[in-house]
Amino acid sequence: MSDRPLVIAVDGPAASGKGTIAKGLAQHFGLPHLDTGKLYRAAALALLRHDGDPESEFSAVRAAQDIAGLLDDPELKSEMVGGIASRISAYPAVRAALLERQREFAAQPSGAVLDGRDIGTVIAPDATAKLFVTASSEERARRRHAELSASGLPVHLADVLIDIRARDERDSHRSAAPLVQAGDALLLDTTSLDPAAALAEAIRLVESRLRS
Numbered sequence: 731m732s733d734r735p736l737v738i739a740v741d742g743p744a745a746s747g748k749g750t751i752a753k754g755l756a757q758h759f760g761l762p763h764l765d766t767g768k769l770y771r772a773a774a775l776a777l778l779r780h781d782g783d784p785e786s787e788f789s790a791v792r793a794a795q796d797i798a799g800l801l802d803d804p805e806l807k808s809e810m811v812g813g814i815a816s817r818i819s820a821y822p823a824v825r826a827a828l829l830e831r832q833r834e835f836a837a838q839p840s841g842a843v844l845d846g847r848d849i850g851t852v853i854a855p856d857a858t859a860k861l862f863v864t865a866s867s868e869e870r871a872r873r874r875h876a877e878l879s880a881s882g883l884p885v886h887l888a889d890v891l892i893d894i895r896a897r898d899e900r901d902s903h904r905s906a907a908p909l910v911q912a913g914d915a916l917l918l919d920t921t922s923l924d925p926a927a928a929l930a931e932a933i934r935l936v937e938s939r940l941r942s
């Protein structure tokens with residue numbers, strides 16, 4: 731077994747359960763965790779609050795440089811913010827503005843768990859273990875719909891499914907750091923797993939990497 735810090739990269743599409751798994755892995759292995767989607771969402775929120783134009787890369791980069799104080803804002807969770815995050819995250823200069831912070835987090839001597847879209851491919855290509863977490867788009871829409879309804883944000887399931895599919899399309903087909911399973915990532919399909927079973931499988935997969 732290597733004595734390098736344990737770094738776990740968790741990537742996957744929207745509402746696949748990667749954040750839930752990443753948090754659970756962090757707790758299990760005693761590591762700090764970063765939800766990198768929050769950085770893109772915070773940039774989107776900064777843009778919205780400054781009446782910026784998502785069509786302007788310049789405007790989006792300025793927003794990405796101005797996310798202090800926004801990382802725990804409850805508005806980050808809204809579908810509107812998630813949609814704008816997915817649009818502006820396609821700009822290479824926005825990704826560049828958020829890169830160093832993520833790399834520094836991954837390089838902590840303690841090790842780390844990060845979840846997002848490009849952790850295993852761009853942010854931490856040398857991660858000890860990489861998981862690509864997925865689930866069918868219908869199941870992901872069901873989960874996101876339940877989450878939004880529980881937090882008092884009424885939305886139609888059909889609209890959530892359309893939004894999830896649009897997000898998948900944008901995240902997977904952009905030229906800058908697209909959502910793609912890294913060649914050495916282990917696939918974890920959570921469609922028919924509850925959160926506890928998904929985490930148990932994730933721990934098993936990480937441990938299998940630690941032994942290899």
Ligand SMILES: Nc1ncnc2c1ncn2[C@@H]1O[C@H](COP(=O)(O)OP(=O)(O)OP(=O)(O)O)[C@@H](O)[C@H]1O
Nearest residue numbers: 744745746747748749750873877920923924925928
């Ligand atoms: N295996 C699972 N079965 C059922 N529900 C789940 C499962 N995993 C997570 N959830 C629920 O689905 C919703 C989305 O999960 P989570 O936030 O972990 O996904 P995510 O991939 O990190 O989403 P995003 O990156 O788009 O914010 C949450 O409400 C979470 O509690």
Ligand SMILES: Nc1ccn([C@@H]2O[C@H](COP(=O)(O)O)[C@@H](O)[C@H]2O)c(=O)n1
Nearest residue numbers: 766767768770815816819846847848901
């Ligand atoms: N590493 C990442 C993380 C996120 N994004 C983009 O942000 C959007 C919102 O992310 P959530 O995980 O909170 O849903 C997402 O749709 C991606 O477009 C990213 O590009 N890279």
